[in-house]
Amino acid sequence: MAAEALKITIDRGPNAQGLQTEFEVPAQDNQTVLDVVSWIQQNADPTLSYRFACRVGMCGSCAMMVGGVPRWTCRTHISKVLDGNAVTIGPLRNLPVIKDLAVDMDPFFDKWVAAEGVHHGGLTRDDPIAVVDETAPARVEANAGIECINCSVCYAACDTVTGNADYLGPAALQRAWTLLNDAKDEGRVAILDAVSGNGGCHNCHSMGSCTAYCPNDLDPMSAIAGLKRETAKSFFKRGRR
């Protein structure tokens, strides 16, 4: 297998005039997409920009569009995504491209904060540590979403994000949902206000691309559905008061 060459196309955007975009990369066993990109940068074109850190699917920094699908490249075998022996690798969708395969993640993280994806503590260091019941339904709901690695794959997969620049996106809304269900978090009103505004959970059309492509098998679509229910309940309750 090692003798075979892979035909890799790198989508370097409209400013790539004169830059090489097609590369022949020697195929190897157990080769990830990130291995391929790294090979290109180390052996063919040192100017190629991309981003990675941990290489084991924990840091969430290496996500790219691979064959039109957002993926974590360090945990994606190239053999799984090849069309014949070719594939196109591009920067994540829905985020501004800095250069080549590196995107500006600022909008993604800004929305994380805008969705109140921050801890709203109610205790001080002098209080005893709160006991968390791992079997409580709310805790089970929260646990379902806490393994998010902020890779932005769901954000890149979402057509609602493409259509509405203000939409907070699946990852941020899912974090809001986990915090809403977290017994230690006391930001309920702030979270519900943040996720029910113009860019909030009600923009979601339940297309399900977030859930379909989450590399950690999380389910942001259902988390957003939970937010829709809670914001609606809270709306009717406030109306009665």
Added chain:
Amino acid sequence: MSMTKGITSRAHPLWLAYILHRVSGLALALFLPLHFWVLAMAVSDPARLDGFLHLTEAAVVKVAEFGLVFLLAVHMFGGLRLMAMEWLPWTPPQKTLAAAATAVSFLIAVLFFMKAI
């Protein structure tokens, strides 16, 4: 832009269920004014309405009716699916539900079609 070129990330059942729901809704919205216009003839011009109703015996109209019932069924089940998904705290595979909704819609449309011909 090259970013929108070749987005294959839409090729999954839930996205297809979403687009089917939207397109069937649009098509039904376009059909409704025509529907009401024909119905209004019952009051304004009954003879012309009878002429119109004779058209329903034509094969092409029967095929169109099949499409109409399919759109109605698909839109109704798609809407029920969406409401169930968003209002009932279900976690199990919605994909199965979406596929089942489409299958039931198709079944109803086929039954209607068989009866019509």
